[in-house]
Amino acid sequence: MRWHMRLLAAGAVAAVTVTAAACSGGQVRGAADSAPQSGSSAGAAGGTADDTFTYVPNLDVVTDWDPASSYSNENIAMENIYESLTRYNPQTKKAEPRLASSWTSSPDGKKWTFTLREGAKFHTGKPVDAAAAKASIERTMKEGQGAAYIWGAVKKIEAKDATTLEFTLKYPAPLDLIASAGYASYVYDTTAASGDLKKWFGEGHDAGSGPYTIDTWQKGKETELTLKAFDDYWGGWDGAHYKKIAYRVTPELTTAWQLLQRGEVSFVQRLNAQLFAQAGSTDTVQTSQTPSFQNLLVLFNTADGPLKDVKLRQALQKAIDYDGLVAALKGAGVAASGLVPEGLLGNIPGMTPKQDLAGAEALLKEAGYGPGGKPLDLTLTYAQGDADQELLVTLLSSALDKLNVKLSAKPLQWTTQWDQGKAKDPSKRQDIFVMYWFPDYADAYSWFINVFHGEKDVQFNLSYLKDAAIDKEIDELPALTATDQAAAEKAYADLQNKIINEQAAVAVPYVQNYQRAYSKSVQGYVDNPAYPNVVFVYDLKPGA
Amino acid sequence: MPRYLIRRLGQAVLVVAGVIVLTFAIMRLVPGDPAVAYAGPKATAAELADARRRFGLDDPLPVQLWNYVRDLLGGDWGTSLHTRQPVRDDLFQAFPASLELVGAALIIALVAGIPLGIAAARYKGRLPDLSVRLSSMLAVSVPVFWLALALQTVFASGLGWFPVAGEYDASLDRTSPLHLYTNITAVDALITGNWPILTSTLAHLVLPALVIAAYPAGVVAQMTRAALIEESSRDHARLERALGFGETAVLTRFALRPALNPVLSLIALVFAYSIVNGFLVEAVFNWPGLGRYAADSIRSLDTPAIAGVTLLVAVLYVVANLAVDLLQGVVDPRVRAR
Numbered sequence: 001m002r003w004h005m006r007l008l009a010a011g012a013v014a015a016v017t018v019t020a021a022a023c024s025g026g027q028v029r030g031a032a033d034s035a036p037q038s039g040s041s042a043g044a045a046g047g048t049a050d051d052t053f054t055y056v057p058n059l060d061v062v063t064d065w066d067p068a069s070s071y072s073n074e075n076i077a078m079e080n081i082y083e084s085l086t087r088y089n090p091q092t093k094k095a096e097p098r099l100a101s102s103w104t105s106s107p108d109g110k111k112w113t114f115t116l117r118e119g120a121k122f123h124t125g126k127p128v129d130a131a132a133a134k135a136s137i138e139r140t141m142k143e144g145q146g147a148a149y150i151w152g153a154v155k156k157i158e159a160k161d162a163t164t165l166e167f168t169l170k171y172p173a174p175l176d177l178i179a180s181a182g183y184a185s186y187v188y189d190t191t192a193a194s195g196d197l198k199k200w201f202g203e204g205h206d207a208g209s210g211p212y213t214i215d216t217w218q219k220g221k222e223t224e225l226t227l228k229a230f231d232d233y234w235g236g237w238d239g240a241h242y243k244k245i246a247y248r249v250t251p252e253l254t255t256a257w258q259l260l261q262r263g264e265v266s267f268v269q270r271l272n273a274q275l276f277a278q279a280g281s282t283d284t285v286q287t288s289q290t291p292s293f294q295n296l297l298v299l300f301n302t303a304d305g306p307l308k309d310v311k312l313r314q315a316l317q318k319a320i321d322y323d324g325l326v327a328a329l330k331g332a333g334v335a336a337s338g339l340v341p342e343g344l345l346g347n348i349p350g351m352t353p354k355q356d357l358a359g360a361e362a363l364l365k366e367a368g369y370g371p372g373g374k375p376l377d378l379t380l381t382y383a384q385g386d387a388d389q390e391l392l393v394t395l396l397s398s399a400l401d402k403l404n405v406k407l408s409a410k411p412l413q414w415t416t417q418w419d420q421g422k423a424k425d426p427s428k429r430q431d432i433f434v435m436y437w438f439p440d441y442a443d444a445y446s447w448f449i450n451v452f453h454g455e456k457d458v459q460f461n462l463s464y465l466k467d468a469a470i471d472k473e474i475d476e477l478p479a480l481t482a483t484d485q486a487a488a489e490k491a492y493a494d495l496q497n498k499i500i501n502e503q504a505a506v507a508v509p510y511v512q513n514y515q516r517a518y519s520k521s522v523q524g525y526v527d528n529p530a531y532p533n534v535v536f537v538y539d540l541k542p543g544a
Numbered sequence: 545m546p547r548y549l550i551r552r553l554g555q556a557v558l559v560v561a562g563v564i565v566l567t568f569a570i571m572r573l574v575p576g577d578p579a580v581a582y583a584g585p586k587a588t589a590a591e592l593a594d595a596r597r598r599f600g601l602d603d604p605l606p607v608q609l610w611n612y613v614r615d616l617l618g619g620d621w622g623t624s625l626h627t628r629q630p631v632r633d634d635l636f637q638a639f640p641a642s643l644e645l646v647g648a649a650l651i652i653a654l655v656a657g658i659p660l661g662i663a664a665a666r667y668k669g670r671l672p673d674l675s676v677r678l679s680s681m682l683a684v685s686v687p688v689f690w691l692a693l694a695l696q697t698v699f700a701s702g703l704g705w706f707p708v709a710g711e712y713d714a715s716l717d718r719t720s721p722l723h724l725y726t727n728i729t730a731v732d733a734l735i736t737g738n739w740p741i742l743t744s745t746l747a748h749l750v751l752p753a754l755v756i757a758a759y760p761a762g763v764v765a766q767m768t769r770a771a772l773i774e775e776s777s778r779d780h781a782r783l784e785r786a787l788g789f790g791e792t793a794v795l796t797r798f799a800l801r802p803a804l805n806p807v808l809s810l811i812a813l814v815f816a817y818s819i820v821n822g823f824l825v826e827a828v829f830n831w832p833g834l835g836r837y838a839a840d841s842i843r844s845l846d847t848p849a850i851a852g853v854t855l856l857v858a859v860l861y862v863v864a865n866l867a868v869d870l871l872q873g874v875v876d877p878r879v880r881a882r
Binding site: 029052063145221226246248252 | 580589591626627628629634637638693696697700701704707708709710711714715717718721722723724827828829830831832836837839840843845
């Protein structure tokens with residue numbers, strides 16, 4: 001009898017858990033549970049393996065479906081569903097037409113007029129006109145979440161006629177670049193929902209005008225999201241295009257690689273160095289390596305502690321083994337040239353730093369430190385769990401050790417590291433702060449205004465640089481970028497010289513590389529670092 | 545019996561209360577500001593203040609603890625910082641998949657472990673016994689993460705016998721939409737006769753379930769062997785042999801039933817253990833269960849989600865223990881008297 005009871009015990013536990021799980025009675029998973037969008041393609045929806053592009057991200061795709069506040073990984077899908085007025089081209093370093101076919105700006109850079117392309121439609125069936133574009137950008141500005149701050153310069157938006165959209169700015173700004181941002185720049189149908197639009201978006205609906213529209217969304221599932229072709233897309237569907245996109249979330253890199261090797265997926269967002277090398281020598285797979293717009297910054301405390309002395313900061317810059325670090329990264333990073341990565345206005349070739357231990361020793365000696373001098377103890381904080389930053393710290397510690405400098409490096413969670421960096425009491429702050437930086441739109445201004453402009457309360461100026469002349473020059477950058485790009489280029493070069501060489505507030509060891517692996521059958525893929533991890537699937541051709 | 549029941553229930557409630565306080569402490573002791581984790585690294589001061597207000601982070605700690613307990617009891621397990629969804633909804637989404645995987649693993653463990661235990665007991669001290677003891681020791685001690693990667697590399701990626709990862713072929717969602725009743729894919733596919741999804745799910749289940757089954761199968765085999773050897777040395781076994789029953793018949797017809805008592809008790813406890821043991825396996829096979837949810841939560845320092853997973857697993861342990869204890873109490877008066 002007892003064994004029956006034990007079996008019952010096990011059964012009881014199972015019953016409790018099954019009951020707990022049984023919370024979705026009557027729902028349907030799959031085609032029937034997706035809300036069909038008006039104008040979406042019935043024909044295209046029935047995708048076959050050949051016309052489906054399967055993207056493998058490492059993290060869940062969707063956090064926020066609202067195009068006004070979306071500010072996370074979902075950009076990899078949103079950029080295929082929504083469109084902005086312009087799109088950035090890193091080759092030309094300029095914004096190019098997207099929903100706007102052309103634009104002009106006033107000589108003072110404070111008035112911008114965009115002409116919208118005709119014939120574009122939202123997935124809701126309504127036309128994309130100037131009034132709709134105005135309504136969506138105004139809603140994004142009003143919501144004020146995520147990257148909505150990019151529209152901070154906008155004073156007024158007017159829809160002059162169906163295709164003419166005019167922006168009046170509070171101060172000159174490169175609105176064509178701002179309008180190409182990867183977040184908060186989308187044009188969408190604000191009248192799509194009869195009730196609460198945010199709630200409607202949150203249920204997995206979209207109101208974009210891009211080539212694809214949401215087909216299915218299953219939070220937490222392996223294939224979290226599928227998109228299908230939008231029949232009425234203004235670009236048309238002539239020629240070979242993928243008709244469906246599937247986002248198959250795969251956190252484990254080894255698993256992602258095996259799926260690609262087996263031909264089950266089309267594109268893997270990220271692999272480690274070993275797997276990337278293996279991908280490079282696999283017949284059925286192709287790889288791409290492109291410098292991103294994200295670089296590593298080693299910020300020196302210019303305000304307090306021993307590094308207040310500029311000579312010591314310059315010595316530290318020289319102590320970093322830049323070449324050794326890039327070599328050890330095995331392709332995951334590329335040597336930096338200045339603060340601004342390649343592909344952005346303001347990038348200065350020929351500013352790649354080199355290790356110079358003799359120079360570092362001489363500078364340390366001038367300051368009374370170095371071998372035979374006073375010992376120097378420095379504190380450094382960096383991101384916990386980031387192997388690349390750990391590599392930098394190891395190489396730097398070892399180089400400084402020879403120079404009689406002891407580096408106490410602490411790996412910390414970002415929030416802890418940042419809190420320490422922002423400490424009200426300067427004595428609690430670190431001497432060296434290591435972090436990545438990337439812009440929210442393709443404009444180098446982001447580095448200067450956020451990281452090196454004087455702040456009343458510290459946010460990201462974690463070198464604590466306070467220089468009125470530098471601040472003034474930074475404040476002039478938006479106007480110059482909007483009105484005179486040659487002058488802007490010169491201003492960027494001058495600022496980088498002041499911040500890196502004269503003030504020695506920062507060292508830039510490398511720019512991160514995007515290392516992608518994708519199926520041989522995918523044709524036409526080009527990585528655009530202005531849109532991190534985004535694949536513009538409409539631009540691709542499915543091959544054999 | 546009522547006193548015993550009340551005592552055990554009281555103990556279970558105390559344990560759960562302790563776990564609630566611990567999970568709260570974890571959430572508050574983990575370095576970093578949850579408001580920053582929610583609002584993002586580039587959030588403005590106003591956005592951070594808004595996030596702090598939203599999560600009640602400005603309240604004194606005792607008030608925060610009280611609010612946490614009150615919300616938990618009211619069914620509000622907080623909002624995940626990385627999915628932005630209620631943690632309870634996320635857990636309801638992820639847990640059935642883990643249950644499916646662990647359920648399959650336990651079936652494999654019983655189906656494989658019991659016959660292996662019988663074979664080892666039948667040929668005690670001989671080659672089959674040694675083989676079973678060695679393999680069960682290996683199954684118990686091998687790290688699941690390594691075993692998962694090895695099976696995936698050989699049988700999925702190399703030989704192509706099984707799918708590499710996932711719960712089922714997602715393209716079937718379009719051709720064979722699944723009606724959900726329990727949210728457990730294999731069960732729902734079986735109930736509704738959705739054969740394409742059922743066969744695809746079973747194929748995807750094999751490798752991860754085998755990996756999770758390794759530990760319980762090893763334990764079950766060893767325990768069955770030991771219990772059978774003990775039972776077969778009792779008086780009733782001598783009588784059965786004297787009556788002319790062969791050794792195999794003595795073991796399977798007479799000794800097995802009493803020998804399975806401790807094995808079946810064990811299974812209820814191993815169930816909760818396997819849920820946690822399966823976390824790494826879910827990561828390797830991309831199984832959309834609690835493990836993947838927990839891993840994502842840890843990666844993004846999503847303290848409400850981490851606390852939710854911790855609490856759920858703790859409650860599972862408590863429920864499993866309580867169920868076994870209570871039912872043992874029903875059938876064995878000595879347990880109640882302790």
